[in-house]
Amino acid sequence: MLVLGIETTCDETAAAVVERADDGRGAILANVVLSQLTQHAAFGGVVPEIAARAHVEALDLIIATAMADAGRSFASLDGIAAAAGPGLIGGVIVGLTTAKAIALVHEKPLIAVNHLEAHALTARLTDATPFPFCLFLASGGHTQVVAVRGVGDYVRLGTTRDDAIGEAFDKIAKLVGLGYPGGPRVEAEAVRGDRGRFALPRPMIGRPDADFSLSGLKTALRLEAEKIAPLSDQDVADLCASFQLAVVEMVVDRLRQGLRIFRQRFGAPSALVAAGGVAANQAIRDAMLDVALQDEVELVVPPPALCTDNGAMIAWAGAERLAHGLCDTLDTAPRARWPLDEVAKPAAAAGPPRPVPVEQVSAEPAAAQIPPDAALPASAPE
Numbered sequence: 001m002l003v004l005g006i007e008t009t010c011d012e013t014a015a016a017v018v019e020r021a022d023d024g025r026g027a028i029l030a031n032v033v034l035s036q037l038t039q040h041a042a043f044g045g046v047v048p049e050i051a052a053r054a055h056v057e058a059l060d061l062i063i064a065t066a067m068a069d070a071g072r073s074f075a076s077l078d079g080i081a082a083a084a085g086p087g088l089i090g091g092v093i094v095g096l097t098t099a100k101a102i103a104l105v106h107e108k109p110l111i112a113v114n115h116l117e118a119h120a121l122t123a124r125l126t127d128a129t130p131f132p133f134c135l136f137l138a139s140g141g142h143t144q145v146v147a148v149r150g151v152g153d154y155v156r157l158g159t160t161r162d163d164a165i166g167e168a169f170d171k172i173a174k175l176v177g178l179g180y181p182g183g184p185r186v187e188a189e190a191v192r193g194d195r196g197r198f199a200l201p202r203p204m205i206g207r208p209d210a211d212f213s214l215s216g217l218k219t220a221l222r223l224e225a226e227k228i229a230p231l232s233d234q235d236v237a238d239l240c241a242s243f244q245l246a247v248v249e250m251v252v253d254r255l256r257q258g259l260r261i262f263r264q265r266f267g268a269p270s271a272l273v274a275a276g277g278v279a280a281n282q283a284i285r286d287a288m289l290d291v292a293l294q295d296e297v298e299l300v301v302p303p304p305a306l307c308t309d310n311g312a313m314i315a316w317a318g319a320e321r322l323a324h325g326l327c328d329t330l331d332t333a334p335r336a337r338w339p340l341d342e343v344a345k346p347a348a349a350a351g352p353p354r355p356v357p358v359e360q361v362s363a364e365p366a367a368a369q370i371p372p373d374a375a376l377p378a379s380a381p382e
């Protein structure tokens with residue numbers, strides 16, 4: 001099954017072609033990512049209007065490049081997938097509308113992919129990780145511990161009560177003058193800093209849930225920085241190191257709780273899986289390894305380029321959904337907000353099938369069953 005995937009929910013314009021074999025194995029044939037970093041850097045964060053316009057300008061070429069890299073024609077595709085949310089709505093509209101046009105012209109199924117589901121399923125593309133597994137998704141917009149039980153079957157075990165971890169890294173970077181994007185810069189500074197210099201709080205540690213909270217930590221760091229301003233290079237490094245240590249210790253405690261809750265509710269997970277840009281952080285990766293070793297569960301961390309936003313994860317999620325007979329109508333709406341637990345399940349898990357004809361116009365986005373004559377390769381749901 002060959003699927004084109006389009007990602008435009010934030011500041012990366014990306015397209016990829018991915019193949020899913022009948023045995024469920026995945027292969028990336030092309031994966032093209034254009035970062036808009038330079039367009040947003042001067043503003044210290046992503047500007048939604050600039051992002052949407054940049055997606056419009058770049059997307060056609062990015063898709064053409066992905067198709068050329070893959071050496072395949074549109075006619076050979078089995079489906080066109082696009083991230084339909086959650087994300088910055090202008091960008092989501094660009095990607096989803098483009099996917100609809102390609103699907104319409106080439107008479108292919110459209111798969112409107114939830115961006116978080118795509119992060120969640122990436123480990124199955126890279127490592128063929130079987131269900132169920134425990135996902136730690138940490139990016140600029142999300143921090144969640146999720147039980148991934150099957151395609152379309154997600155239970156959120158924990159989430160942040162305020163900032164996402166990546167967002168906190170970005171804000172700290174701005175505060176100490178490191179610019180945007182903050183995560184990699186804070187990590188680089190932390191390497192040469194004294195992580196014991198500032199006694200920062202460890203929010204949430206010891207609580208029986210698996211939730212996160214970053215805002216108190218961020219405020220504490222700001223107060224410490226204000227006390228010693230103006231900051232020397234060493235002050236900046238020490239602040240970054242102290243902040244990163246506090247985050248790491250929170251992550252360790254929260255993941256232990258998450259795994260405990262997972263086992264209680266669903267039995268043993270096949271793996272602890274990392275996803276999202278924050279998983280590129282080596283200290284956080286090391287901490288996850290400690291948790292996994294102690295919990296005697298395998299750790300799966302996809303390569304950094306597949307942890308951050310990319311088209312391959314969208315194409316793969318599209319292929320996984322298509323293999324379960326799920327596709328979407330051309331009137332599917334883009335969504336700024338779209339919690340994982342609202343993602344449509346395959347019919348077998350969701351109850352009796354409810355076919356939705358392509359012509360049907362509805363206000364709500366709908367998951368459609370592929371009509372029996374769509375001639376898709378047979379594949380059994382897991």
Ligand code: KG4
Pocket residue numbers: 010138139140141142165166167169170181182183184187276277278279280281282307308309
């Ligand atoms: O998943 P992603 O590429 O985009 C979304 O937010 O969906 O994640 C980007 C986030 C940013 O907040 C960035 O600062 C953070 O991931 N990040 C990091 C590192 N690399 C990226 N945070 C900590 N350490 C890093 N090395």
Ligand code: ZN
Pocket residue numbers: 115119139276277308309
């Ligand atoms: Zn993302």
